[in-house]
Amino acid sequence: MSQGPYDLAVVGAGIVGLAHALAARRLGKRVIVLDREAANVGASIRNFGFVTVTGQERGAQWCRALRSRDVWDELAGPAGIANLHSGLTLAVQTEExxxxxxxxxxxxxxxxxxLLDPDTALARYPHLNPEALQGVLESPHERRVEARQAIARLTHWLAEALGVTFAFGVNVRAVDPPRVETSAGPVEAGAIAICxxxxxxxxxxxxLADYGLSKCKLHMLRAAPLPGTYRQTAAVMGDLSLVRxxxxxxxxxxxxxxxRLEAEPSAGHALAHGIxxxxxxxxxxxxxxxxxxAYADAPDPFQPAEVDDAILNVARATLALDDVRVTERxxxxxxxxxGRENLIDRPRPDVRQVVITSGTxxxxxxxxxEESVGELFDRDPSASPLPV
Structure with missing residues (x-):
């Protein structure tokens, strides 16, 4: 592992850490990313890969989603990351x-x-369940990548094309810029981003204890490829998303x-599990x-079948699905x-702790x-092109 000197050391190689590395490289900074795991196995690969704009909190968070979507568009080609489909179709099944x-x-x-009426919506999106369909909110803003592949390819591209140094399997023990103490020896860096x-x-x-953080555990499923011509051209959500x-x-x-949803047995059951x-x-x-x-300070490691079954029931009510064979959970x-979407903590002028607290x-x-790195280096990374 190169000991530096670096302009920025990033602690954590999830999507937030990778985003810091990219923002710093836009400014021409020398960057090292340190992670205690041998590879990325956290929340950044355990998600839909759904870059969601529509429905984000009004104001700054919605603007961040638009900007982040644009960055995904910008780097997808150079990094070899496929956009599998674009947009959102939110199937509305109630008057409310x-x-x-x-x-x-x-x-x-x-x-x-x-807003599409039911006939127009079903003509465009025949994979939706026509039963009780009141209309479809159609958005062009979203993107969808395969998270497991995208994070790996983004990491590879940052290393090979942009010259970011990565050190996996390395524990960070202490941070006192310009010195970072790690299990692989000291690293010299002028600024630190802890993610x-x-x-x-x-x-x-x-x-971080002062922010009252907890943890959220979520369940996800993969269903086998469906027979016939079932093909989604956009992500699908439903009424439950409108209240979340x-x-x-x-x-x-x-x-x-x-x-209304709380009064309906099926929807109420789903809401009780945060589905x-x-x-x-x-x-x-x-x-x-x-x-x-499911929220807890220490989420248990178990995956009750009841929750998975409730997810599948909501999917069947929203999509034109017959038999669904689950291949992975x-x-x-x-x-x-x-009440907080994210936080940027400032322990000292040359250190930032950055945590996204909303699963986004x-x-x-x-x-x-870009906001965090912009503070550290007093320059706006978004104004600089990709350094390729």
Whole structure:
């Protein structure tokens, strides 16, 4: 491992850490990324790879998602990352849901989105379940990558094309710029970005306790490729998403929808497990379905079948699915904090701790990292092109 000197040492090689490395390289900075694992096995590969714009919290978070989407578009070709489909189709199955969508479309967040009537929607998206369909919110803004491949390819591209140094299997013991003490020896770096994900340990971890962080465990499933011509051209969500994603849920009309869903046995059961539907399709035709949300300071490692069954029931009610054969199941854990989408902690002028606390890493990390790196180096990375 090269000992430096580096302009920036990034602790953590998840999507937030990789985003910091990219932002610093835009400024021409020399970067090393350190991670205690031998490879990326955390939340950054245990997700849909869904770059979500529509439904993000109004204001800064929504703007971060738009910017991060643009960065994905910019680096996808050079890094060899495929965009598997674009956009969002949110299937609305209640009158109360329609009211939320109509209110959403009247805001600035509804720009370039539209509400399709059921006949038009089914003609365009025959993979949706026609039963009870009231309409479809169609958005062009989203992207979808295969997270497991995308994170690996982004890491490789940062190393090979942009000259970022990576050191995996290395524990960081202490941070005191310009010195970083690691299990592989000291590293010299002028600034430090600590991106711990859900792991609130390590340098300056005591400061994270002041934010009241907890953790969120989620369930996800992969279903075998479906026979015939089933093909999604965009991600799918449903009514349950309208009461979970703050861009919708913070609208006044969402209260009536929440009341109705809680009163319905199936939807109420799903809400009790924090379930809302996201369905995306992979290049091999398989579907990734989820997800649930269970909050705890120390989530247990178990995956109750009841939660997986509830996810599948919501999927069947929203999509034109007959038999679904599950081929893979997994859980993910991310940092969570009530009322906060993310945090940038500033232990000292040359150190930042950056945590996304809303499960929106793939959707917002690039923009958040540009804010963090911009503070460290007093320059805006977004104004600089990719250094290729």
């Amino acid at each position: 849901g329609l009211a939320v969508v109509e209110s959403f479309l009247a805001t600035e967040m509804g720009a370039d989105c539209r 711990p994900g859900s792991d609130a340990t390590g340098p300056f971890a005591e400061r 994603y703050p861009g919708y849920a913070d609208l006044a009309e969402a209260a009536d929808l929440t009341e 809302h539907l996201i369905a995306v399709q992979s290049a091999d035709g398989s579907l990734v379905l989820g997800d649930s949300h 997994w859980t993910g854990v991310y940092a969570a904090c009530a 890493g793939m959707s917002t990390a690039f923009a958040l990292a």
